[in-house]
Amino acid sequence: MIFFASFAGSLIPSAHAAEAKKTYVIGTDTTFAPFEFQDANGDFVGIDMDLIKAIAADQGFEVRIQSLGFNAALQALQSGNVDGVIAGMSITDERKQTFDFSDPYFEAGPMMGVAANNDTIKSYEDLRGKRVAVKTGTEGATFADSIKDKYGFTIATFDDSTQLVDEVKAGGSVAYFEDYPVLAFGIAQGNGMKTVTEKEPGGSYGFAVNKGQNQELLQMFNKGLANLKANGEYDAIQAKYLSADGTAVVGDKLSKWDVIWTSMPAFIKGMGLTIYYTIVSLFFAFILGLIFGSMKVSHNKVLRGISTVFVDIFRGIPLLLLVSFVYFAIPQAFGFTMQVWLAAIIALSLNAGAYVTEIIRGGIQSIDKGQMEAARSLGVPYQTAMRKIILPQAIKVMVPSFINQMVITLKDTSIMSVIGLVELMQSGKLVIARTYDTFTVYLVMAIMYLIVITILTKIADRLERRVSRG
Incomplete structure (x- = not known):
């Protein structure tokens, strides 16, 4: 009798199992390693990507990642083409006027990078009369803008993190400001850069939805984030890409x-x-x-x-x-x-x-x-x-x-x-x-x-x- 009941129960799906999981379209950058990038197999990986997928699994929904670039992702969110954005996005008062943010999931901070063979730029004072590169919307861009008048340098703005490195290599700028894990990842990959200053205090990253919209998704993100922190999966995701001292964890350098x-x-x-x-x-x-x-x-x-x-x-x-x-x-x-x-x-x-x-x-x-x-x-x-x-x-x-x-x-x-x-x-x-x-x-x-x-x-x-x- 027990066997029959178990067998019959296996043939009759529960209401929860029969209910299709809701799929949310998530906009991201995917050129912001180690938070979001594409591996050699074509899969979207990184701290942000692993985190949103783990939260989706924890909370019982599906995600479809849409690689757009940071600025395009925010515009897509405002236009309603995506349901949320996770892209190493700093929580700021200005952005809170347009978006609703999740609980913070990462404490960021900008650093300055220069070419590995550059021995003349050792501090912010050495930037006087020079040009530095920043990425739109990042902590690095905000910090550079806050000190440019004090140290007398100008700013060139780009859309991708890799363009900052290319700009410095080409000689257009003598340095660039970037969030420290991203900068560390590039250096570990052998991009020809180095750091000469300490990490500056920065803000926090958050998951964003349009203001007043997709509140259920936002609540599920917060609940899932809390669960991942409690069971240790959050720490495991970070340890996969960042070591305890904040340096990047990468594989062997490819020829x-x-x-x-x-x-x-x-x-x-x-x-x-x-x-x-x-x-x-x-x-x-x-x-x-x-x-x-x-x-x-x-x-x-x-x-x-x-x-x-x-x-x-x-x-x-x-x-x-x-x-x-x-x-x-x-x-x-x-x-x-x-x-x-x-x-x-x-x-x-x-x-x-x-x-x-x-x-x-x-x-x-x-x-x-x-x-x-x-x-x-x-x-x-x-x-x-x-x-x-x-x-x-x-x-x-x-x-x-x-x-x-x-x-x-x-x-x-x-x-x-x-x-x-x-x-x-x-x-x-x-x-x-x-x-x-x-x-x-x-x-x-x-x-x-x-x-x-x-x-x-x-x-x-x-x-x-x-x-x-x-």
């Missing part, structure tokens, strides 16, 4: 060939996605171009005016601004969420569609007007004459321009990394955040872009010759 080899799957996947987004965007761009291009050569002034406005708007707005407006501004204004891939395709399609419109207009108008007049005099309807006489000839003229637009759109996909779209450029940024080997990663990506664009150009050239002969 350049190891960096290339371990990162190649990410590069190949990124290039595949780059080509995919290019093809999809050009498909919709061609439809838009065909519609508005036909309108632009129409005899109807209203249609020509609408087409002209379309071209002027989407050819006149920079693509970076356009995709930011589509992904951040529109959802915030109208109260809905948008997927990153959808925002990227919309922006790329509108931008390329404006140029394709002009390509089609130019191709149609390049055909002698006498051909249309002759067709019309023979009683051929305008649409039929356009479809069977004008367009077949115009396409031959348009092909070189279409090829050029294809190459431009493929390269423009790299701009989509600002909203966290994972394509080749974003894949490279994630690798750099882990390895600090900027030269090798950018060189590999440049070669991959060159190979793919060359292949596509050769294929398109052959297609052009075949069309011309036809």
Whole structure:
């Protein structure tokens, strides 16, 4: 009887088991090691990543991590495209006006780093008349701004932590300020930097949600954090990435060939996605171009005016601004969420569609007007004459321009990394955040872009010759 009851109970799921776990979209930076970065397997790891996953497991919900970059993550939170942000985010009074924060989960503090071979910068006094690099929104940026007048230096602001190191290596700045674990991680990775000052007092990191929203998620984070601290898992997560004295815990330094080899799957996947987004965007761009291009050569002034406005708007707005407006501004204004891939395709399609419109207009108008007049005099309807006489000839003229637009759109996909779209450029940024080997990663990506664009150009050239002969 007991066996039967147990067996029957195993077949009938409990109400709790039957209830699907709620999934929250969590925005993050993933270029802020050791708090958030991507490992060689493509998994998001780090103190923040392990912490939010452990809290989710403890509290019975699911998380979907969206890599955006710090500034983009905050904008995505404000627009409602993500439910919360965990990205080494300092709790400040100013931010409390916009966001609700969890209990603090890490005590931070900024430090100054300089090039390992720099023996002239030993204190803040040595910064007088020089330039230093900071990352937007960090403790380091706040601290540098608070002492810049006293020590007479200027500030250059960047979006990624790895860019600070690259800026100092390039000689644009003599030093950089960064939160001490991030700075220590880079030095341990052999990024060519060193510290010359002690850690300054800093604020605390917290998990953030929009003010007055997702309070259940915030409460679960606090409860889970308390549970992890009580059972020792919180300390274990920190010990995985930081030693007791605050220095970084990292594996063996990878050689350049190891960096290339371990990162190649990410590069190949990124290039595949780059080509995919290019093809999809050009498909919709061609439809838009065909519609508005036909309108632009129409005899109807209203249609020509609408087409002209379309071209002027989407050819006149920079693509970076356009995709930011589509992904951040529109959802915030109208109260809905948008997927990153959808925002990227919309922006790329509108931008390329404006140029394709002009390509089609130019191709149609390049055909002698006498051909249309002759067709019309023979009683051929305008649409039929356009479809069977004008367009077949115009396409031959348009092909070189279409090829050029294809190459431009493929390269423009790299701009989509600002909203966290994972394509080749974003894949490279994630690798750099882990390895600090900027030269090798950018060189590999440049070669991959060159190979793919060359292949596509050769294929398109052959297609052009075949069309011309036809």
